[in-house]
Amino acid sequence: MNIIIVKDYEEMSRKAAHLFVAQILNKPNSVLGLATGSTPMGLYKELIRFFNEGMISFQSATAFNLDEYVGLEKEHPQSYWRFMQENFFTKVDLPVERQFIPSGVAEDIAAESYNYDKNITSKGGIDLQVLGIGRNGHIGFNEPDLKFEARTHVVKLDEQTIEDNARFFDDISMVPTLAISMGVKTIMQSRSIILLASGKEKGEAIKKMLSGNITPELPASVLQLHPSVTAIIDLAAASMLDIEALKDLYQISMPS
Numbered sequence: 001m002n003i004i005i006v007k008d009y010e011e012m013s014r015k016a017a018h019l020f021v022a023q024i025l026n027k028p029n030s031v032l033g034l035a036t037g038s039t040p041m042g043l044y045k046e047l048i049r050f051f052n053e054g055m056i057s058f059q060s061a062t063a064f065n066l067d068e069y070v071g072l073e074k075e076h077p078q079s080y081w082r083f084m085q086e087n088f089f090t091k092v093d094l095p096v097e098r099q100f101i102p103s104g105v106a107e108d109i110a111a112e113s114y115n116y117d118k119n120i121t122s123k124g125g126i127d128l129q130v131l132g133i134g135r136n137g138h139i140g141f142n143e144p145d146l147k148f149e150a151r152t153h154v155v156k157l158d159e160q161t162i163e164d165n166a167r168f169f170d171d172i173s174m175v176p177t178l179a180i181s182m183g184v185k186t187i188m189q190s191r192s193i194i195l196l197a198s199g200k201e202k203g204e205a206i207k208k209m210l211s212g213n214i215t216p217e218l219p220a221s222v223l224q225l226h227p228s229v230t231a232i233i234d235l236a237a238a239s240m241l242d243i244e245a246l247k248d249l250y251q252i253s254m255p256s
């Protein structure tokens, strides 16, 4: 794993956008794995800026999102479908027919999960996946203790995840308790992964992710086994790391 420690959220977003731009320039028909939440919003803003400046086009790209709440219609203000429309898809030229987000209201969620994974494979697999990280170490909505072999599936959200995401809903009781999420195995099959983390509340999860211990109790720790991960972490999220000790395990670059 290559670790880039940056000053703040803005620098994290810029660096991540540069990696996405490089990916698209090298392979215009890339299959991108996209995420929601507060973390990647700055990345999308930067990509939209690059698009508006004419530097990149998503015309030939395909996008698969990580997850969606079960029970929320597309148009629900907190659905991840809506998040992607508002923060990215309507602002770039990625064709609608190649924007994929699992449906949280499919009649047969098991079939939806199976077909979602199959669709990723049929498009050649994900070239570049962006991930945030939950305070409990989740990636996508793969909560602690879920097996690493899971493909796209339905997950029961942790109390902590429900609490964390309650900020987006009028009341905590309105936060869905289930989600459909790419599984760890689906994520690990991506050719390259960028993990983003910003803010001191992510410090503990980042420390555990890099500790050397690989366990489903801290789902992001599995990324230590992936051959091409770049973790872009701001100083606040990196504040609990013993950088000197980690230099034996990872390639680490510090802010200039």
Ligand SMILES: O=P(O)(O)OC[C@H]1O[C@](O)(CO)[C@@H](O)[C@@H]1O
Pocket: 035, 036, 037, 038, 039, 040, 066, 067, 131, 132, 133, 134, 135, 139, 140, 141
């Ligand atoms: O970026 P946030 O809002 O801190 O959320 C952390 C993670 O949890 C999720 O909301 C659940 O998938 C991710 O989208 C995100 O990466």
